[in-house]
Amino acid sequence: MKAEKILDEKMSRRSLLRATGKLAIGAAGLAAVSGGLNIFSKAEAKETPLPWPYEKIDPEEAGRIAYDGWYKAFCSYGVASGILVPLQKKIGEPYVSLPTEGLRLGEGGLVGWGTLCGSLLGATVAVGFIAPYDVGKQIMNEMLQWYSDTQLPIYRPANPKATVAVQTISNSPLCHLSVGKWTKAANKSLGSPERKDRCARVTADVAMKTVMLLNDWKDGKFKSDRKLPAAIYGITAQHNCNECHPNNIPTPVK
């Protein structure tokens, strides 16, 4: 890959400098005068290979940051911040170089199009950097299933901005279905403070659940043999086929 080639080239230049003793002198000199602010090791950390280092996060902390984050920049940013901001604090680089504000376009199922719930988009990006690919794939498969099957929201903020009395099951990871079923059951509009707080709480729920799965994985306890939908149906799909195809579920081409 091109990116790897660039990194290889950078590493080669660095190795060359090391061989001539120049970089070693520079780094040692800088470390000696910078009073413990190890800039050189941070420059190295930029090239941290995937997966990035992970330390267990307190799910409650992730939930709080995610809930508050929703009121700053909505769902995708909220979940990404709930997972990544604690790692920016605990680990520093490479997480500090990933500004979670850059992930806010996932809001409203992608700028209001109601596709993938933005909270799950934020989780996907965070998990993609943290977990090895095969683990990340199963974590996200579990997350989408959990999101679809669970009465949400669960999270109770310490200082709620609105009363959210109703929980609903979306049966889908799509924002349109998740928000649509809740607004119908609660009889609240998209613009109501209750709907907003409902989504802020779902944002906290997704951040917390993702962190719990990541923590399980870190503890060697995460297991999933759940099949991916594409392997079950012969097409990339959710499990709620008859919701959009009530009378006639098409047969995929074999």
Added chain:
Amino acid sequence: MKAEKILDEKMSRRSLLRATGKLAIGAAGLAAVSGGLNIFSKAEAKETPLPWPYEKIDPEEAGRIAYDGWYKAFCSYGVASGILVPLQKKIGEPYVSLPTEGLRLGEGGLVGWGTLCGSLLGATVAVGFIAPYDVGKQIMNEMLQWYSDTQLPIYRPANPKATVAVQTISNSPLCHLSVGKWTKAANKSLGSPERKDRCARVTADVAMKTVMLLNDWKDGKFKSDRKLPAAIYGITAQHNCNECHPNNIPTPVK
């Protein structure tokens, strides 16, 4: 925000060191001995605020990288690489610190769930770092509309891995609908070489179109007053309501 607080603290420590002359000496010392490899400025670049610097990309290059990328790690990775790898080469940091492999979980509409087409997820993340928020929002709104309305795939690879004779309009940014309509029209299965090459070509198309809009913006030519769906329908939504609600489109709660 917590992340900003961390950065503020880092900057304060750095300012303090600068004030005492220590960091200035260290940086100058390092620059002097490192033969032009400006490690110190790279360490600074880690804190590049959003939006990240952008230089116009050749859409053909983006398309080639995206098409090849699909065969390495599928759609989301492919588009992210098509946009970000040229910037890693042209600009370096902060792009080099964002390994596009971390974005591959968007594949198949999120690990095969058929939600948001992964190519659009890859584009969303790239645009989120490159464009100011309000511009990025309109670029992605245009992208989802274009994806929904356009006969795809358009891209013709120099060395195609399969023959793709059929184009289809998805009328939706969802992977399930995009892939489902194409496989039905082409009478090819999800696992066929033709379907795979179709998705690799769509990946190139999305990377190229995104780059064209980013280039327009860079030239001061990007304009969009298209409303976001949530503002039209009173719910986060696509425009193909009657595809899932053929007989009875629900009225959102007012």
